[in-house]
Amino acid sequence: MPNPTAAMLVIGDEILSGRTRDGNTHHLAGELTRIGVTLSEMRAVPDEAPRIIEALNALRERYDTVFTSGGIGPTHDDITADAVAAAFGVAISHRADAMALMQAHYDRQGMEFNEARKRMARIPDGATLIDNPVSIAPGFTLGNVHVMAGVPNVFQAMVATVLPTLTGGAPLLSQSLRVMRGEGEVAAPFGALAAEFPDLSMGSYPFQANGAYGTNLVIRGTDGAQVDAAMTRLAALFGE
Amino acid sequence: MPNPTAAMLVIGDEILSGRTRDGNTHHLAGELTRIGVTLSEMRAVPDEAPRIIEALNALRERYDTVFTSGGIGPTHDDITADAVAAAFGVAISHRADAMALMQAHYDRQGMEFNEARKRMARIPDGATLIDNPVSIAPGFTLGNVHVMAGVPNVFQAMVATVLPTLTGGAPLLSQSLRVMRGEGEVAAPFGALAAEFPDLSMGSYPFQANGAYGTNLVIRGTDGAQVDAAMTRLAALFGE
Incomplete structure (x- = not known):
């Protein structure tokens, strides 16, 4: 039986402009190989909703699992969660459990849980949260898509959380x-x-x-x- | 007027298995930004002809220019030139000018210009050669597609040759x-x-x-x- 397949979708103008060198794909590739999941394709697209939606729908249809990195922060250019909701045709809203854990985090830090930060608690309907032990704001899993942060240490922590939930094949x-x-x-x-x-x-x-x-x-x-x-x-x- | 667009197609199992970290996209991204060409998408696919053909045809249709890296060496897993010929529906054969410059190179080095090395002179019909000052075996341009080596210093030398032939827009x-x-x-x-x-x-x-x-x-x-x-x-x- 062939091994399960996966794809990686890197989201962000900073990758395609040459400002930032993507290292998340390389990390994910090594981790997937170790557990016997074949990384079959990688794409990088800019922070534009139609481009994210199109690529995500192509990849989630074709591969067993899709990972995304980037675009889930608090600023105006962080549009990944909305694009994922649109790709799946589901609603998106501030979610109570995400709000609660972020509120507690900012309270501990003595920082304001302002509107921008609350943006990071906007999660598509039906998703489950991916723990973020580094900076709290969660990723999420919807269907076969795992939506994760672009910041490398947060991305890696989220990969470590998600990997044990995957059914691997024979390690390569x-x-x-x-x-x-x-x-x-x-x-x-x-x-x-x-x-x-x-x-x-x-x-x-x-x-x-x-x-x-x-x-x-x-x-x-x-x-x-x-x-x-x-x-x-x-x-x-x-x-x- | 919007700037011209480009895409990058990275070809090779070694990228997706996590053995090698792609740095060519980052180099190309910086160079294109400098001359006012927008890198709009990047994909990485394995050394499998149907996957290369499909990705290449999708990208060359959509963007003004496409760059590929990888798969043009002398070994059995180097199938990029054949896949590009198939994508364009043209024949491929050992080309006289490429053969001549490689013959001269191996003569100078006192090395045998064997069958495997001759594979690197197989060029799709209608293509023009891209100079390789590092290790001689050329890349090639066919239509709006520039086919280049995966080895970083050769890739970079080929990018330097191709860039002045592109019509850039306003630098970003x-x-x-x-x-x-x-x-x-x-x-x-x-x-x-x-x-x-x-x-x-x-x-x-x-x-x-x-x-x-x-x-x-x-x-x-x-x-x-x-x-x-x-x-x-x-x-x-x-x-x-």
Whole structure:
């Protein structure tokens, strides 16, 4: 049985303008691989409701699970929650449980729970909250979509909360061999080996070190015995 | 007149598995912003022909220019050139000019120009080559699609070659103010300011420094006088 699939939707002008480099996708990718969920696609779109709605509807239809990052803060450009509600065709309002935990948080901090902050308690109908141990304002899950913050430490905390609720498949195992030969030199025997193991995925990633060409050869698969067998063959072909 | 639009398509299992963190999109985003081209969408897909073809056709139809990175090396998993040819419905073959420059390169290096390396001279019919000053094997442009290497220094060199051929618009100007107040505190006046300047894009990006909350307030736009005017107002609101 193939592993469950997932997609990531990164929301924010700051990613596409080059101001901010997205690192959330890389974090999520590693975590999903570890539990046997295949990250099948990633998209980044600007803070524009029609673009968020369109991408979200395309992805949630196609993949088992969708994660979003960004756009759930208190300012005018944080429109993700509204866009998600619109994508699902449900209403959105200030939710009592979210309001209560944020009120308690700001009371403890001696800060005003003002209108802008209350914006972060606006949650689409039917969603469940995702805990935010870092800065309290919650994410939420609606259907197969997990809506999370863009700030990396909050995103990572939310991923840690959501992951145990997912049904993973067989973890993707990966082994690699670093050889000091150019990709063009290893390509033919490596390709032949890949053809012998159709259930495994083999990739080659060139690098340069001290002016010399090298290649990292990576074998990935869910069947540990097959990965081991292919790795033994690879080492015999290229091991120094 | 709105600025020309672009999309980025990152191709490669290694990005989605979490092995490699994509940095090419961030580089391209910054370069496009500088010359007044709006990066409107980014997608990442695995090394699977149907997925590459589908994403490429969706993006090249919708945006003025599309950039791809990854999958143009010599190994069996490098299928981007074939997928691009299939997306455009054109043939692909070893091209004489690409073969000649690669032959000369490998002769100089005293390396064999073997079958795997010759794979990198397979170029779709009707394409023009993109120079690769780093490792010679060229990228190519077909229609509004620029197909480039995934290795970051090669990708960057190819971007530098392609950018002067694009017709940019007004460069996106950006100014920012760093304030040591939480996002929730600045949200209301910042949102009101944004509403006064509908032609500008204003975003807020929270951070923590030494346990205190702060926010970077960013104003972006193509009209320098408007950006300056908004920035003056912003400084009056929040300047310390």
